[in-house]
Amino acid sequence: MTADKERRRAISREAARRRRRVESDVFGDLSRLLPLQPSVQTHMDKPSIIRLTLSYIRMHTLLKETSGTNAGTRHTYLPGVEGAKELNRNGRLDKEEKETKELMLSEESNMYLRILEGFLMVLSTEGDMIFLSDNVSKYMGLTQTELMGHNIFEYTHPCDHEEIRNNLRLTAEVCCSQKRDFVLRIKSALTHRGRSTSLKSATWKVLHCQGRAKMCVASSSVSCVLLTCRPLPLSHTLLNTHTFTSQHSMDMRFTYCDQRVTSLLGYRPEELLGRSIYDLCHTLDTNCLNKNHLNLCLKSQSVSGQYRMLVRGGGYVWVESHSAVIPSIRTPRSRHSSNQPLCILCVTYVLSGVEEPSLQLSLDQTVNRYLC
């Protein structure tokens, strides 16, 4: 009887082995069909292959839906390329021309990504990262193939999950403002010197995500949110004439302000020290500033929307601030990071001229304040 059992076991084992071989073959076929680098293709495990296949199919469906007018002439004119060619998509190109065209297109899209200083992310309504542009490795330390298909909630800070979920929800609005703009913290497997490490030693990185939601009526599983994700470097070159920097304590009171504020808002830097930014702004923008402040406290970096700052003596200007929390510089350097006091560094761009200069809205703007 045991011999019988043994034989049956052997048969089932053989069957199982055959099944597995067939399965591996099919997986192999699938991975070869995916447009990936050969080195990556051979080393992918089965769940990854399925993940990437899913992403591929989803992206195709998405693109078919959105760009109905894919055919038709499109002019791709890149200045500065040798013998700048004008390319006609409808025309028949031979292999060499095709390759050149492909090269130029890839340069162009790389250029876009470089200009934007971020990566592209397409999220499903469930939070699956359907697509990530390949420069994601520069920002997160993990490659495109490692991340695509996974769920964003596995990689982001738990306190931000609710905000992310709110942003993934598609509203019933049909009008064009399906815009999304929020800040989140994501795991980054980059050391502070820029080298890639493992996920275990990941730190949090702040990303500013902007984009729009795209609803696909045909197949709801393809509805998604398109986002560009950028880390927030704080200051940009050539802080121009309509920009000023300021430092604040953590409750948003000014502790330092550069001289340019005088020409833009009329206040002397000394007049601002100790004043809260909430006092200097239009009340209707309190919510906007509050959100900015909260983001700063929680996520350490933030981009405010546009808000109004009151000008000395009357009127206001529209501004936008990019801020970050950094350790206060003027301290004696201490070894323990936990003792380092923090401050907020803001770069404020003034967007408009002074509106309604004769209108005094706030107590500070009345003359009495500055009589002495």
Place this chain on the structure above:
Amino acid sequence: MSAGGSDGTADKPADRAAEEDRLSQAGCLMSAVELPRKRKGDVEGRSDTHVQQSLDLQMDDDLSRSEGEDQQVKMKCFREPHRQIEKRRRDKMNNLIDELSAMIPACQPMARKLDKLTVLRKAVQHLKALKVGTSSAFTDTTCKPSILPHDDLRHLLLRAADGFLLVVSCDRAKILFISESVSKILNFSPLDLTGQSLFDFIHHKDINKVKEQLSSSEMLPRQRLIDATTGVPIQSEPPVRTSHLTTGARRSFFCRMKHSRVAGKHEDKHLLPCTSKKKDTYRYCTLHCTGYMRSWPSSQLDPEGDPADKETSSLNCLVTVCRLLTHVSHQPSKDINIKATEFITRCAIDGKFTFVDQQATIVIGYLPQEVLGTSCYEYFHQDDLQHLAGNHRQVLRSKEKIETQRYRFKTKYGSYVSLQSQWFSFTNPWTKEVEFIVSLNRVVSGPGHTKDNEEAGSSKALQETKQIPEILGLSVGVGTMIYAGNIGTQIANELIDSYRANSSPSSGASSPFGSIQEKFPQTSRSASSGEEGAGSSSQSLSQSDSKTAAGASGETSESTGETSQLDLVNMVVPGLSSFSSDESDMAVIMSLLETDVNMGQSDFEDLHWPF
């Protein structure tokens, strides 16, 4: 993992039970074998035969105990997690297969669920079918293959970014290239714009700003680009003359561009209040332009040209992506909707007006500056003081919006207007103290105020000027007169006292980040010892000589802020721990700020200010 000879991936349920038994047995044996093996590794360096012998003995002991009850326990505790792991892996795989079948059109009409192999095979077919329809980009192995064809990537990007690519020459701001997406954003076709001067389309007040941004890169000071979280200075590559892909200095600015109303059917609802006149068909929308300077030496632009001809200078241009600014998420429109007979005011915690919307004038007759600095209680009707003071006290302690009852507000002309307001207090997220109260006031039609009534009311007021009814909760000393203004101040003082009481040393409770504390249980250290020291050091740090603006409450908020900050530094700001260890990063930030200061001083004189 060598789990004996069992199949780790067998799916058939019939085998599952048998498989698990085998696994658990193997697991158990493994555990018995593994542990000593590990320890063997540990003691390898020591070459202590005595220890090894004792370990071998232990192993033997373990095995001999296999018949005992310990084995049952061991099997159980190894079976559980192992089973869980396997189950999780299988579930994940099954989920993926399900998702895949949902996406493949061939799998969808099937009534019953398809098995794994069939789904995979259909996926292969589907991919092959997709490839037939696309360009050769995928199969072309000379170029770097990518999941998405580059053309599509570009379109997706521009759609996500809500922007367009713009290339302008630096010398004359001639638009060299603009992508098609501009038609969606500005309602101009790219053909209309290419070749035109950019300044024709920019708001006149921004022209100087843009001119400055287009100025040549060689004269600028070094890069001041830094990633604030990690402290790593991001250097742009130094311009190399030979390559096409040189990127020069980075540019980032905001400007207003013309946006035609005529062409497009959909009008952008979210524009800033425009300053153009009605006859003007153009409105302006604000764009954020970020990009790089690029330059091409003349030889590359004109390969057929005479190499001796050096008159044509190199082409410098600015390559930017211009994005439309989003207003949606930061609009307070849902919370505060201003209509014609509404106005908004902001008061300090003692009720003194610090901000008055210009629309108030329509309602109350006073100009904002006439009212600013005075207490709101001076305008409330006597009979309403009671409930309004109650509301005042309530709003300072509550986070919600409080709706007042109808009350009367004295206008400039002596008459009263009926208002009803929504109050909410604004607390500073860091210090958790109330900074001010925002009031959204709207006119309501009150009970008919005939002139007789009003006169009667005012004369009554005259009679009772010296005798304001007692307000509950306010301490009235013997012989003290309560004036309207005092009410607010008293209520405010109550609040300040309560803050002082709360911020005494044992206040672990008043942490600004209650929600975070739930998720990250970090115990807040008691600050009694550190408070004084922290307070004084922050004073010296912050450079502000006028903290007295906030008075006593300011000091307490300072120290409270300091305390909570000590607790929460590592939680709040990721990656900061790297700072103290790397002095060069600190130096970079220092130089960053110093450069800002220097820049401000030097450019201040040189440049022409619009004001």
